[in-house]
Amino acid sequence: MKRPAVMVALCLFILTSVLLLYRIVGLGYPPLPASTGEAFHFKFDGHIKSTGSNTTLSVALPSERPGLIITEEYFGSGSLSFNLTRTESGRYGIWTGHAENGEIVSYRATIVTRSPGIVKLKPPPLSEYPPSISPDERASTEKATEKFRYLPIPDRIGLVLNLMNNIPEEPFPEGDAGKFLKYMEAKYGRSMLMLALCRAASIPVRTVEGIRLAEGIASRPLTWVDAWNGQRWVGISTDGKEILKDQETLLALTLDGTPTVQVEGGRISEVRWDIGRIIIGQWRHNYEHIARSERFLDRWSLFRLPAEFQQTFRILLLVPIGALLISILRNIIGFPTFGIFMPVLMALSFRNTGLIYGLAIFAGVILIGYAARRLLDRLRLLLVPRMSVLLTLVIVCFTLLALFGNKFGMRQVMAVGLLPFVILVMTIERFFVVVEEHGIRTALQTSAGSAAVAFITYLIISSETLQLTFFIYPELLLAIGALQTLVGRYTGYRLSELSRFREFRSPS
Amino acid sequence: MIGKLFQQLRDAGVLGINNRNAEYIMRCNPRSRYPLVDNKVLTKGLAKQYGIPTPVLFHVIKNHGSIKNLKTILEGIKEFVVKPASGSGGSGIILITERTEKVFLTQSGKAVALEYLSYHISDILSGIFSLQGQEDHAIIESLIHPDQVFSAVTYQGVPDVRIIVYRGVPVMAMVRLPTKDSDGKANLHRGAIGAGIKLGTGHTITAVHKSQIVTHHPDTGNPVSGLQVPHWDTMLSIAAVATDMTDLCYVGVDIVIDRDRGPVLLELNARPGLAIQMANKDGLLKRLESVDAAPAKIFTTPEKRIAWAKENL
Numbered sequence: 001m002k003r004p005a006v007m008v009a010l011c012l013f014i015l016t017s018v019l020l021l022y023r024i025v026g027l028g029y030p031p032l033p034a035s036t037g038e039a040f041h042f043k044f045d046g047h048i049k050s051t052g053s054n055t056t057l058s059v060a061l062p063s064e065r066p067g068l069i070i071t072e073e074y075f076g077s078g079s080l081s082f083n084l085t086r087t088e089s090g091r092y093g094i095w096t097g098h099a100e101n102g103e104i105v106s107y108r109a110t111i112v113t114r115s116p117g118i119v120k121l122k123p124p125p126l127s128e129y130p131p132s133i134s135p136d137e138r139a140s141t142e143k144a145t146e147k148f149r150y151l152p153i154p155d156r157i158g159l160v161l162n163l164m165n166n167i168p169e170e171p172f173p174e175g176d177a178g179k180f181l182k183y184m185e186a187k188y189g190r191s192m193l194m195l196a197l198c199r200a201a202s203i204p205v206r207t208v209e210g211i212r213l214a215e216g217i218a219s220r221p222l223t224w225v226d227a228w229n230g231q232r233w234v235g236i237s238t239d240g241k242e243i244l245k246d247q248e249t250l251l252a253l254t255l256d257g258t259p260t261v262q263v264e265g266g267r268i269s270e271v272r273w274d275i276g277r278i279i280i281g282q283w284r285h286n287y288e289h290i291a292r293s294e295r296f297l298d299r300w301s302l303f304r305l306p307a308e309f310q311q312t313f314r315i316l317l318l319v320p321i322g323a324l325l326i327s328i329l330r331n332i333i334g335f336p337t338f339g340i341f342m343p344v345l346m347a348l349s350f351r352n353t354g355l356i357y358g359l360a361i362f363a364g365v366i367l368i369g370y371a372a373r374r375l376l377d378r379l380r381l382l383l384v385p386r387m388s389v390l391l392t393l394v395i396v397c398f399t400l401l402a403l404f405g406n407k408f409g410m411r412q413v414m415a416v417g418l419l420p421f422v423i424l425v426m427t428i429e430r431f432f433v434v435v436e437e438h439g440i441r442t443a444l445q446t447s448a449g450s451a452a453v454a455f456i457t458y459l460i461i462s463s464e465t466l467q468l469t470f471f472i473y474p475e476l477l478l479a480i481g482a483l484q485t486l487v488g489r490y491t492g493y494r495l496s497e498l499s500r501f502r503e504f505r506s507p508s
Numbered sequence: 509m510i511g512k513l514f515q516q517l518r519d520a521g522v523l524g525i526n527n528r529n530a531e532y533i534m535r536c537n538p539r540s541r542y543p544l545v546d547n548k549v550l551t552k553g554l555a556k557q558y559g560i561p562t563p564v565l566f567h568v569i570k571n572h573g574s575i576k577n578l579k580t581i582l583e584g585i586k587e588f589v590v591k592p593a594s595g596s597g598g599s600g601i602i603l604i605t606e607r608t609e610k611v612f613l614t615q616s617g618k619a620v621a622l623e624y625l626s627y628h629i630s631d632i633l634s635g636i637f638s639l640q641g642q643e644d645h646a647i648i649e650s651l652i653h654p655d656q657v658f659s660a661v662t663y664q665g666v667p668d669v670r671i672i673v674y675r676g677v678p679v680m681a682m683v684r685l686p687t688k689d690s691d692g693k694a695n696l697h698r699g700a701i702g703a704g705i706k707l708g709t710g711h712t713i714t715a716v717h718k719s720q721i722v723t724h725h726p727d728t729g730n731p732v733s734g735l736q737v738p739h740w741d742t743m744l745s746i747a748a749v750a751t752d753m754t755d756l757c758y759v760g761v762d763i764v765i766d767r768d769r770g771p772v773l774l775e776l777n778a779r780p781g782l783a784i785q786m787a788n789k790d791g792l793l794k795r796l797e798s799v800d801a802a803p804a805k806i807f808t809t810p811e812k813r814i815a816w817a818k819e820n821l
Contacts, residue, residue, distance in 0.1 A: 382636065383635055383636055438697060489530065491524075491526045491530045491531055492514060492527070493517050493518075493524040493526070494524060494525060495510070497522075498513050498514070498517070501517055501520075501786070503721060503786060504517055504520035504785075504791060505513065505517060
C-alpha cells in the first residue's frame with residue numbers, strides 16, 4: 001500500500017542526487033556554497049593632452065580567461081570618443097579625439113578570480129627568433145643549448161635560467177660558450193638573449209606586459225617573459241634571472257610585447273593603475289560564475305533571472321521547507337496550527353516587520369479582531385459581508401499602527417506590507433470558531449503552535465546560507481517534495497495520540 | 509522510547525488518525541460519494557429506497573426567494589426542526605416544540621417570531637453553518653421525541669447512537685448523551701458523554717466524558733453503564749446497510765430512538781471520529797483488521813454480517 005509513495009520519494013531523491021552530482025562534479029559548483037575566490041577593483045587613470053590635431057590613446061585592458069571574470073566595466077572618456085578592440089595580443093580601449101586642455105581617461109572593472117579547475121590549454125606554437133639576430137648567431141645559440149633539447153620543458157626552462165645566471169663577468173675562462181653568451185648579452189641585452197635561448201631550446205615564449213593583481217598602485221606596467229612549461233605559462237623576469245614570485249597574481253595585459261599604453265598625437269601623464277581588494281558577496285560570486293557559463297543547467301539557472309526577481313525566488317524556494325515543517329507538526333506530532341499554510345504566510349510577513357514586532361502585531365490584531373468578531377456575532381451578519389467587516393477592521397488597525405508608529409518613530413510597525421491582512425482576517429475567523437467549538441484553551445494552543453511554526457519558518461527563510469544553497473541547487477526542492485510525500489504516507493500514530501489514547505497504554 | 513509507547517497503542521489495537529485517514533477513509537470512501545452523506549436531503553432519499561426510517565421531511569428551502577413562503581410552509585405544523593442540509597457538528601439546528609398564534613417556542617423555552625426563523629434560514633442558505641461556507645439548503649423536518657430509556661442520563665437534548673460500520677459490518681458503537689457542558693448537543697467534542705455499547709447484547713459498557721473515563725452522568729448523577737439500548741437489533745440492521753446505500757465502506761451511522769417510531773436514521777458520517785474507542789475502552793484497528801480477516805461468505809447479506817459481528821466483536 002505504501003510502496004508507490006515510497007517509490008516516488010525514492011525517484012525524487014535519486015533525481016536530486018543526480019542533478020546535485022552533475023552540478024558539483026560536472027559544472028564545478030561548490031559543494032558547500034561558500035566562496036573561495038577573490039575579487040579586486042581594477043582602476044586605470046591617465047591624463048591625456050593633445051599635441052596634434054588628432055590624438056589616439058590605446059590602453060590594454062584585462063581580458064577574461066579561465067579563472068578570471070571581469071564585470072562591471074566602466075569607461076570614462078570625457079570629450080574623447082571611445083572604442084573597444086580585441087586583437088591576438090589582448091583587449092584594448094582606444095580613446096580618440098582632440099583634447100586641447102587635457103582630458104582624464106579612466107577605466108574601472110571588478111575582477112573576480114577563482115580556481116580555474118583543470119583547464120587544458122593548447123600548447124602554443126614556437127615563436128620566431130627576434131629578427132635582429134643573425135643566422136650565425138642563431139646557430140651558435142642552438143649549439144649552446146643543444147644538450148637541453150631532449151629534456152622535459154620545465155627542466156629546459158631551469159637550464160636556460162641557469163645559463164642566464166652564469167654568464168661570466170670576464171670573458172674566456174670557460175671557453176667558447178661563455179664567450180658567446182657574453183657577446184650576445186652585450187650586443188642585444190639580456191632580455192633578447194633569453195628569448196633567443198628559449199627559442200633555441202624549443203621553449204615557446206612570449207613577452208608580456210601586465211600588472212600584479214594585488215593591492216597596490218603602479219605607475220607603469222610590469223614586463224616579464226612568459227615561458228610555456230608544457231601545461232601553462234610561467235612568468236620569468238626579463239633579465240632571465242628568476243621565475244617570478246606569486247605567479248597567480250600576474251595579470252597579463254598585452255601578450256606580444258606591445259606596450260600597454262600607446263599614444264599618438266598627444267602626451268599622457270599621471271598614468272596610474274590602482275588595484276584594491278574588495279569583499280564580494282557569495283551571491284555575486286556565484287552569479288559571476290554561473291551567468292557566464294554556457295552549460296545547459298547554467299543557462300537555465302535562477303541566476304539568469306533579472307536581479308529584481310531573484311530576490312523573490314530566494315525566499316520562495318524556502319517556503320516549501322516551511323510547508324514540510326507544518327506537515328510534520330500536524331501529521332507526526334499532532335500539534336494544531338491555524339489553517340494549513342497560515343504560519344508560512346505569517347513568517348513571510350515577518351520579513352518586513354521583524355520577528356518581535358511581527359508577533360506582537362499579530363497577537364494584538366487577533367485579540368482586537370476576536371473582540372470585534374464576538375460583537376459581530378450578535379449582529380448575525382452573513383459570511384461574506386462579515387469577513388469584509390473584519391477586513392476593514394484589520395486595515396483600520398494597520399493604519400492606526402502606522403500613524404502611531406510614525407509618531408513614535410517605530411518604522412517596523414509601519415512596514416506591515418500588503419500580505420498579512422488576508423491571513424489576519426482568516427485567522428481571526430478561525431480563532432473565533434476554535435474558541436466557540438473547542439474552548440479558549442485549544443484556541444491558545446493552536447495560536448502557540450502557529451506562532452512556533454511561523455518563528456521557525458522565519459528563521460529558515462531568513463538564512464542566507466539556505467537561500468544560497470537552494471538558489472544554486474533548486475533541485476533540492478525535489479528532495480523536499482520527496483520528504484513531504486513520505487510524511488504524507490506516515491500512517492503511524494501521532495505523538496499527541498500517546499496522550500489522547502493514554503487509557504490504552506496503561507497495562508490494565 | 510517513543511517507539512515503545514507507540515507499540516503499546518499498536519498492541520491495544522488503537523486506530524490513529526493518520527491511519528484512519530490514509531488506510532480507511534481515503535482508501536475505501538470514494539470522494540464522489542461524499543455528497544450522499546454530507547447532504548442530509550440526499551441521505552434521506554437513499555434511506556427511503558432502503559426502507560430505513562428518517563425524520564419526516566416537511567420541506568426543503570433552496571433559495572432566498574422561497575423564504576417568504578415560510579408562513580405557508582409551516583401552516584399546520586406544530587413542532588419541527590430547522591437545520592442546514594450540509595451542517596456539521598450540530599450547528600445551526602433549531603428545535604421548535606410548540607407554537608402559538610404569533611410565536612414559536614424553541615426547545616429551551618425561548619419564544620421566537622417567524623421573522624427570526626426566516627433570518628435563520630437565510631443564514632443557513634448563505635452557508636454560515638456549512639464548513640467551507642458554500643451555499644446550503646435548509647431542511648424543515650419532524651421533531652424527534654427521544655425515547656425515555658436514556659432520560660435518566662441525559663441533560664436536555666436528544667441522545668443518539670453512533671455505530672461505526674466497516675464493509676457493511678457494524679464494528680463499534682456508542683451512545684452519546686448530552687450534558688450541561690454540551691448545551692444539549694450530542695457531540696463528544698462539545699462535552700457530551702459517550703458510552704460504549706457491547707455489540708453482542710446492546711448493553712452500555714464504560715463511558716468517556718471530555719476524554720476521562722466516567723461511570724456516572726455528571727449532571728444527573730445516574731450510572732451510565734449497564735443500560736440496555738432498546739431496539740438494538742433494528743439499529744444494527746439499519747447500520748449494516750449503510751455501506752450498501754452509499755458505497756462508503758468506512759462510515760459512521762447516527763441513529764436516534766423516537767418514542768413513537770423507534771430507531772430513526774439521523775445522518776451518516778464519512779469521517780467518523782476516533783473517540784468512540786475511549787467510550788468502548790477498546791481499539792478500532794484490531795476490529796477492522798479482524799473484519800478484513802473474516803471469511804468472505806459472511807459479507808453476502810446484512811444478516812450474516814450482523815451475526816458475525818455479534819459473535820466476534
